[in-house]
Amino acid sequence: MLSKIGQLIFDNEAVAKTSDFKMGLEVESDRADETGHLSTEPYPNTIGDETTNPWITNDFLEAMSEIVTPPANNAIDAVHYLYSINTALRTALAPGEILWPLSMPPIMPKVKDKTLIAHTTPKKQKYFETWLKKHSISEGAPCGTHVNLSVRPHVIKMIYDNFQNRFESEQDVKNYLYMTMAQGFIRYRWLITYLFGASPIAEENYFDNENRPHHPVRSLRQSTSFGFGAKFFADYTNLNTYVDSMNEAVKNKTLLSTAEGQGPVRLRGDNDLNEMKKKGIQYIELRMLDLDPSSSVGIRTGTIRFLRLMASYFIMSPSIKQSEVVKTLDRANQMNDTVALEKPNECTYRVYAQSFIRQLKFFVNSIQAGPEYQEIIQDMELRVKYPELTPSGQLLGHIKNNSLVEYAVKLGRDYQDGALQALRPYREFEDNDQPTAEDLRKYLFGGSWDV
Known part of the structure; x- marks a missing residue:
């Protein structure tokens, strides 16, 4: 069932614009050597300074590279940016060095000290040192893909013009839509x-004690017990409660x-959350994806298409009642931890998964989306029916x-060889x-594409 906003979007033939978000991608990858150990090579010299290059930087570890694409007006162009920058990084690596294709890091040294931490700005360095007072170095080593989404101005304006009795400004519309998507x-x-978890095990020296799973799981990285970051x-519930809860936690x-x-899900606007409270949300950042080892850039276009479909569904469907948000999302977080730690050949919540995907299928049919969305729904239905088709299910056999290590090194080497054969890498x-x-746009698109 479409909400009033969803019906407005449909009636004004704005479904395509609503589904085609402005997008940016951020992909973290650990650098490794061909024995499957964390690389000891420095940040590659031919891609500039790690503290100033906005498109290729390092993250928590010196050996953890992060590719950040410029915002693109559609998903295809964002992926083109990603491939180009990924190739530039690969062609700059030292001989025998690869990008580790898995979210969980390669074999880490037995002694994990501060020499592994990224060489970065003084402000970031201070944060890392403070962070290490509460966390282990291993906790900062897993990698993932972040997807940034922003709704097109045309859609914001259309909703505001038709619901001025409900929203005080276009920014008020943005806050509502982004919070609705985040909740969804x-x-x-x-x-x-x-569907996309791909971190079933950790390699040697990752765990420092016996507090570890004793069988392969769906996603170590996405579990509360073993995952990255704060618990x-x-x-x-809304922007104010988001900011206030963070401030209270500090x-x-x-x-x-x-x-x-x-x-x-990170709400993005001003880096100062109290300022974001005043100025509003500008886009959202999805942070729950493991690296997909079946893609040389860590994410497949089908995954992006499915996330875009989900985002459109959340915008056009009734949102969660405000009084129910905390309880609903607490339950969802518990479900996520169950799924993250289930065996890769299990599907604990199959009935619930089938029900939601069926809803997405009804949605695709009602908005008359193209065949590519029908195909991705079919693919996800198969993953629910056959857990061995999920990324972690496929990794189980390797x-x-x-x-x-053997699988990841071979895959990493194959991807590296492919990049080295690129006809015109960005140098x-x-x-x-x-x-x-703009420089990247001209290089990639020759000025002929509107990106």
């Missing part, structure tokens, strides 16, 4: 973990800072002696490590 993605985060969930020292409480980082989005 957290509510069904467990399904995303099931804290903000209150997503005040009572549950969080070191609001930066630590990013959560599975585990040898409780390790994925301008060596002379200018701060190219603008």
